[in-house]
Amino acid sequence: xxxxKKKQPSVxxxxxxxxxxxxxxxxxxxxxxxxxPTLVCGGAGCGKTLLAMEFLVRGAIQFNExxxxxxxxxxxxxxxxxxxxxxxxxEDLVRRKKLVIxxxxxxxxxxxxxxxxxxxxxxxxxxxxxxxIGAKRVVLDTVESLFSGLPNPLILRAELRxxxxxxxxxxxxxxxxxxxxxxxxxxxxxxxxxxxxxxxxDHRISEQVSSRRLRVVKYRGSTHGTNEYPxxxxxxxxSVVAVTSLGLKQEASTKRVPTGVTRLDAMLGGAGYYLGSxxxxxxxxxxxxxxxxxxxxxxxxxxxxxxxxxxxEESPSQIMRNMRSIGIDLQQWVRKGLLHxxxxxxxxxxxxxxxxxxxxxxxxFKPHVVVxxxxxxxxxxxxxxxxxxxxxxxxxxxxxxxxxxLFTNLTSSxxxxxxxxxxxxxxxTWLQLRDMEIGGERNRGISLLKSRGMSHSNQxxxxxxxxxxxxxxxxxxxxxxxLTGSARLAQEARETAAxxxxxxxVERKRIxxxxxxxxxxxxxxxxxxxxxAQEAETLSRLEQEQGRGRQLAKERVSMGLSRKAxxxxxxxxxxxxxx
Amino acid sequence: xxxxxxxxxxxxxxVRPASPAKKADAFVLRLYVAGQTPKxxxxxxxxxxxxxEHLAGHYQIExxxxxxxxxxxxxxxxxxxxxxxxxLPMPVRKIIGDLSNTERVLIGLDxxxxx
Numbered sequence: 001x002x003x004x005k006k007k008q009p010s011v012x013x014x015x016x017x018x019x020x021x022x023x024x025x026x027x028x029x030x031x032x033x034x035x036x037p038t039l040v041c042g043g044a045g046c047g048k049t050l051l052a053m054e055f056l057v058r059g060a061i062q063f064n065e066x067x068x069x070x071x072x073x074x075x076x077x078x079x080x081x082x083x084x085x086x087x088x089x090x091e092d093l094v095r096r097k098k099l100v101i102x103x104x105x106x107x108x109x110x111x112x113x114x115x116x117x118x119x120x121x122x123x124x125x126x127x128x129x130x131x132x133i134g135a136k137r138v139v140l141d142t143v144e145s146l147f148s149g150l151p152n153p154l155i156l157r158a159e160l161r162x163x164x165x166x167x168x169x170x171x172x173x174x175x176x177x178x179x180x181x182x183x184x185x186x187x188x189x190x191x192x193x194x195x196x197x198x199x200x201x202d203h204r205i206s207e208q209v210s211s212r213r214l215r216v217v218k219y220r221g222s223t224h225g226t227n228e229y230p231x232x233x234x235x236x237x238x239s240v241v242a243v244t245s246l247g248l249k250q251e252a253s254t255k256r257v258p259t260g261v262t263r264l265d266a267m268l269g270g271a272g273y274y275l276g277s278x279x280x281x282x283x284x285x286x287x288x289x290x291x292x293x294x295x296x297x298x299x300x301x302x303x304x305x306x307x308x309x310x311x312x313e314e315s316p317s318q319i320m321r322n323m324r325s326i327g328i329d330l331q332q333w334v335r336k337g338l339l340h341x342x343x344x345x346x347x348x349x350x351x352x353x354x355x356x357x358x359x360x361x362x363x364x365f366k367p368h369v370v371v372x373x374x375x376x377x378x379x380x381x382x383x384x385x386x387x388x389x390x391x392x393x394x395x396x397x398x399x400x401x402x403x404x405x406l407f408t409n410l411t412s413s414x415x416x417x418x419x420x421x422x423x424x425x426x427x428x429t430w431l432q433l434r435d436m437e438i439g440g441e442r443n444r445g446i447s448l449l450k451s452r453g454m455s456h457s458n459q460x461x462x463x464x465x466x467x468x469x470x471x472x473x474x475x476x477x478x479x480x481x482x483l484t485g486s487a488r489l490a491q492e493a494r495e496t497a498a499x500x501x502x503x504x505x506v507e508r509k510r511i512x513x514x515x516x517x518x519x520x521x522x523x524x525x526x527x528x529x530x531x532x533a534q535e536a537e538t539l540s541r542l543e544q545e546q547g548r549g550r551q552l553a554k555e556r557v558s559m560g561l562s563r564k565a566x567x568x569x570x571x572x573x574x575x576x577x578x579x
Numbered sequence: 580x581x582x583x584x585x586x587x588x589x590x591x592x593x594v595r596p597a598s599p600a601k602k603a604d605a606f607v608l609r610l611y612v613a614g615q616t617p618k619x620x621x622x623x624x625x626x627x628x629x630x631x632e633h634l635a636g637h638y639q640i641e642x643x644x645x646x647x648x649x650x651x652x653x654x655x656x657x658x659x660x661x662x663x664x665x666x667l668p669m670p671v672r673k674i675i676g677d678l679s680n681t682e683r684v685l686i687g688l689d690x691x692x693x694x
Binding site: 102104105106110111113114115117118119120121122124125127128 | 611613618621645650652653657658659661670671673676677678679680683684687
């Protein structure tokens with residue numbers, strides 16, 4: 001039965017009004033408190049108005065709850081224009097009686113106070129607007145402007161308290177926005193009056209790059225996420241990056257994606273990365289991270305798959321030129337529309353915008369593989385936590401889309417197993433490129449730090465950048481340690497020489513043995529011939545003997561015949577032969 | 580809605596001035612109230628007294644009860660009750676409160692200098 005099913009999760013839960021804003025409903029476990037006012041506060045330009053407007057628009061469109069927007073700061077016209085860039089058609093909603101926008105204009109200089117007053121006019125206006133369309137949602141943006149527009153704050157405070165109570169009685173779900181004060185959450189201490197739910201928006205500049213955050217400070221009678229969540233405002237409106245809300249529900253594929261380097265595939269259980277996995281290539285400067293990434297992209301395009309390359313350090317043409325030097329022509333894939341480059345400086349905009357643009361590019365281009373080169377350039381100042389959160393979101397997103405994602409990361413300290421970002425837990429396959437300094441030269445080595453869910457090689461390979469691309473070679477591990485480069489070549493030569501000597505030795509021994517065998521065989525032949533000769537002689541002699549015996553018998557018979565002897569004569573003859 | 584009970588109470592809707600003779604500098608005043616609250620009644624009597632004293636013969640008072648016509652609040656941007664709006668002469672001025680501070684009302688109506 002669907003009704004009981006619906007009731008079950010909200011047995012002890014407050015009734016909630018979903019905002020329809022991506023991420024916010026997850027954080028608030030379902031939306032804003034229904035029939036109660038919520039305070040949204042934050043500094044100038046942090047997105048309060050937009051949040052409130054989206055709450056109304058989505059309410060009207062998705063949940064069939066008409067809304068009233070009472071604007072104290074922007075005119076209806078400005079408001080309509082401002083949010084039209086986000087795809088909200090307010091005029092249409094107004095026409096369909098889903099939305100009322102009431103602009104309240106207050107100009108202090110035009111107002112003379114002459115005694116006791118109250119804000120009944122505001123109540124009546126709001127009440128009329130609510131009743132005219134049967135509104136369920138109300139936004140007051142920013143009600144605090146009353147304090148600058150009207151004299152006598154004492155009256156205003158009392159009236160605001162009455163207003164919020166009145167809103168509750170009306171049963172509308174309301175958002176009241178407030179400008180952030182110096183010490184309190186709002187300049188006029190509105191949080192004292194609106195105490196059911198308080199959401200703080202923040203727009204921080206760290207190292208000249210801005211990032212937006214949202215925090216649910218308080219939510220009476222409900223659980224809620226207590227962290228600060230980054231949020232973004234882009235062409236699709238407001239979206240809160242609720243990292244914890246993403247969950248780990250992605251399907252794990254058993255399909256494999258070749259790495260573009262045959263020997264690397266062999267290291268990874270013979271088939272390459274898992275489809276939809278995240279791959280980290282870390283290493284110090286100049287160890288060939290981008291080259292490996294280019295191989296990956298090249299390999300994908302060769303299979304006719306689509307790829308997006310997010311470059312944050314080099315321009316597309318620079319990457320293409322550099323990759324040509326190792327024999328990879330990426331230009332052809334760009335021309336065929338299989339490869340899309342998106343190059344921006346990390347400082348160009350904030351993290352959330354980067355996330356949003358990557359999100360958009362991936363959604364629009366539908367790639368099979370994605371390269372982000374490099375991730376550490378996002379770290380500006382002390383924003384590792386944000387970057388990590390962003391990457392986590394990105395990885396989850398890619399996994400959901402079954403996009404295999406390769407990140408490169410520049411590490412500062414040679415062979416340590418750490419990245420500057422603690423992203424290792426997000427990563428399924430981690431390749432480490434390293435410098436190996438032996439015999440007065442630097443050589444590159446590659447090893448697999450981890451690769452979840454597959455048997456993989458634990459050996460370090462030497463990583464060569466040739467004019468035909470990346471080549472992996474076995475390294476020599478011996479009493480002298482790991483040998484690479486010319487040391488490896490020397491060792492190789494030495495071993496080849498030793499091998500040759502050994503082979504020659506074996507050959508010689510084999511010939512020697514053969515000689516011996518032949519000599520022996522010759523001897524055997526001679527002896528056998530000798531034996532044969534003796535045998536023949538003996539046989540012929542025997543033959544002669546027998547012939548003679550028979551002759552004698554014959555002679556005896558004939559003699560007996562001539563002597564007319566009887567048959568017994570034969571016996572006599574035989575006895576004689578035996579003698 | 581409580582609108583009807585308040586409206587049927589016979590709130591002073593349109594009060595004509597004692598002398599309807601119109602002059603060039605006629606004052607058109609509009610008093611916004613919300614039902615017959617003590618504040619509204621006080622404001623109305625204060626206004627009437629003041630007009631008789633200073634504007635005898637060339638003023639017009641229109642009283643609008645927002646409980647009856649809530650849609651009118653939007654047009655004149657009414658928030659506070661009571662609000663007196665001087666529609667004419669231009670520019671439009673707004674005076675809020677129960678009009679008990681006569682001096683401030685006169686300043687608000689630009690009448691103090693005329694004295």
